[in-house]
Amino acid sequence: MQQTRQPVDLAIEARWIIPVHPSQTILEGHVVIIDQRRIVDILKEPLARERYAPDHWIKRDQHALMPGLVNAHTHAPMSLMRGFADDLPLMEWLNSHIWPAERDHIDEAFIKAGSELAIAEMLRGGTTCFNDMYFFPEIVARTALRFGIRAVVGMIVLEMPTVFASDSSQYIEKGLRLHDELRHEERITTAFAPHAPYTVEDTALMRIQTLADELDVPIHMHVHESAHEIDMSIDRFGIRPLERLARLGLTTPRLIAVHMTQLLNNEIQFAADQGISVVHCPQSNLKLASGMCPVAALLDAGVNVAIGTDGAASNNDLDMIEETRCAALLAKGVAKSPTAMPAHRALESATLAGARALGLESDIGSIEIGKFADLIAINLDTPRTMPIYDAAAQIAYSASSDQVSDVWVAGQHRLENFELTDIDTAAVMAEACRWRDVLASRSAGK
């Protein structure tokens, strides 16, 4: 008897499928079946043809299909400051260049143009979700909605007055309003984003923890980025920043601690015990010479380690494939062990660990039935990734983001055969060039 085939939206057949979970797995000759934005099956190609009648069947026969990359720490609008001030230490870079430029230039148009550039770059390089921290997060959210990427937008908090808000209370109020506006969006969620222990006071931090518990959202914060940050905290509070956050009740599984380059052994164990997620941003740390995150030791202790690019002003790109390679190589160098952060583990950090940090692991981060179809195809049929013994190792150690051929977010094709489907890339780049002229001329006029 002829069995009726189940109608579904989409089938993607790929030479290799790297589901990330279960770990260390590469499926060959398999198909991912997608319906209503989510993955409904993963099975061998002949079985897929027997059981399903998809509206579209896409075949990528020289490609690896993997979960979309999760960029766990960004400042998307800062893409307009890519190359604006290079080769400086963190505090001088912030105090003398980035913060004055932000005071002079930031407005809603700047945020829109910077977010558009960042999202175009990220989708083009295989990032399907980013965790952002910047002023006017409502504009970042709106741009992410329009361009079809998934995002966690930060309800940013500082004490410092800016064009966005006058004090920490006003930042928090604006964040709460944004959280409320976005509560029905499927692709955009929020996190509190207190900038760093040295820019937010105790009272505001405790209020943020209470509100985060109420709203059930993560807290995304730069923590232990540089040795100077530790010195400032000891001078002012007599304790290291992580200890201060612990006393204020912030060291919980909600905390997404970005950078963590300055860690004592007992702090590594403490991070594991408290269930804190760490976001490793190796290129930003290297460029600002902030220090190096002890990734291997954190992983050995059982800490969830995700990967982020940081903003394009300190990286200087939002290329998660490159960042993942840097993380895998640096982990080995820092641990003095070639077995630290192996290829499959590096890809897990770039996907599922990011999803876990953001509290989105039941929806994204791996190719599993029930999760959103946030997927990327990487064409490995090029000299730099030939021959192929292990597709995961080729991606971790050899591939370029230029080899990302296709990106789907919730089953929607956002990059198709190397072309962004809904973004006028030329217009986005023209607007970025216009802003370059604005920033360069105002800086030159000083």
Ligand SMILES: [Zn+2]
């Ligand atoms: Zn940052």
